[in-house]
Amino acid sequence: MGLRTSSFYSSVLRGITLAAIVLLVASPLSAWCAVENSAWGRLITSAAIVLNPSTHKIYAVSEGTESVTVIDAKTGSAHTVKVGREPIAIAVNHITNRIYVANDGSASVSVIDGTSDAVITTVTSDPLPYMLAVDEASNRIYVTHTYSGTVTEIDGASNATHSLKAGNADGVVIDPATNTVFLTTYEDPNIRILNEATGAVTKVAVGPHIWGMILDESTSTLFLTHMATAELVALDEKTHVVSTIPVGKLPCALAIDSVTHKLYVVNYGDETVSVIDLRTRKVIATLPVGRHPQGIAIDSKSNRIFVANVLGDNVTVIDGARNKAIRDLNAGRHPYAVAIDPVFSRVYVANYSAPWITPIANGK
Template identity: 30%
Template structure:
């Protein structure tokens, strides 16, 4: 998704005139990682946050208009989709320096690594394709045609399939990661923009921005098994480690909706700010839920047990993607 499209999708991408005030920091378990990485779309930077202190410890220049971000399983590299420069910036997390810039398709947005970290899948919104990047060589080894305007990509835990939210063709493309071909097309609602895979691989959760809902789609049957209304403008969906809850960033009302995946219903909501805060992307660990807020220039940190915002971290201008080191 291009930076222009991102501006149209969410109102008020520029930070509010008043400086955001950080809430008092509370203790959140850092069990699932040491650092959080946030892409700042209008600053061309990535903010690096220490999960123990919830403080920004580095701000790293990357490619133009960075969007999606993924961290390698060994934590040594982060991969950033630079939408404006049609490349992936490879960040060495030990030095906080970009060590490679890999050309991909046009308008790269969402990125996801294979479970073993060997391959990075990049959704190219302007090329209607997914680039497959070999992380050992930092070279693109395949370009897979998918639907129109792909925004995000998710890989199953067994690494066998990659699911691509094609916002322009109302579908989810399924890539066989062995053959590197699109082998199926699943229903995605009216405008699918976010997708995640259940731990058992039997279903996917698709955020439909226009329909204001999340669709649950069976990966074997290819049918929608449930549709969960969440509010105006859901843009991203992420599952907790145990798969029992799905967390949805809902742009319009400035909230995160929590879906009980067993009952397929909203079991709770978390207000992260007023309308215009624009919660955008979500990353979930066992101890925290991290939500970028484009309109506020902040990262909200939510305790998944209490569903309370425990702190708000000021980052760069128009934060987009978020990922946590393992």
């Protein structure tokens, strides 16, 4: 599998190395790196680890072993499930208790039953499946494919697939309230908005070098990070009005705390996190974290924010009440994504190399 790079990243990150290679590649939703093992040319994404809140199980891809690690957050017990080649991203429908795994090297999606944790079917997709998003309301799963010009739609009831001519896409986010699918490609200055019912695609200009993307359902606002301009873009889903908020250098991952109405922006370039008050849409704090942060997750119950620092081999814990970074916790080698079960106060981090997933302290 080749690296999906851009000249922008090559110029920005020239000279940054870790062991054999550290190469930041162009795709949204969080920063992705190929670290150390340049022969694999692997890509990583924060969509590589998820929580099923109905069963309190954590699912994480283990690309090097072509498997998914399953951890019971209540008991801590773990086991693995074999999937396809180079699993890269994972998504959960907690209503149907199905888990979907994009196998980048197999051009397929593995469907796991959440009760037995067994693969019940493997559906063929277009080449280079990359990210997934589940619309639990319609029981449809959308899979993006870099460079293929298509998006695969999976019927969650029948597992039948349909290829949609929606253009190249990396990032995908769904608004289940409106059955709307948002699609981004790093090089494309337009976001594409797919109507699930009609298949119609609308383009809205938001600027080039889109990376992270998250939906604030309470205000029907889509937030996107712009790597080149160090800005956060706010797109009104109803009016398509676009506005911007300045943040740190090379913003990548995003997370929203719906309880405190705060948006957290991970800035890979200057190793900070921007804290934005969603009511005023202003940056209220800029917090230093670890070396080249890439992933983020929020425990709203404890008001703690966890930031994975891919070159620091640790996770920075932020106290959301004080807007303060309070400690760094050891993780595995090159942690890049975080999942949290707030009910049992369990925090897990996905690592770029073995051990593929590491439990860490909850930061209290």
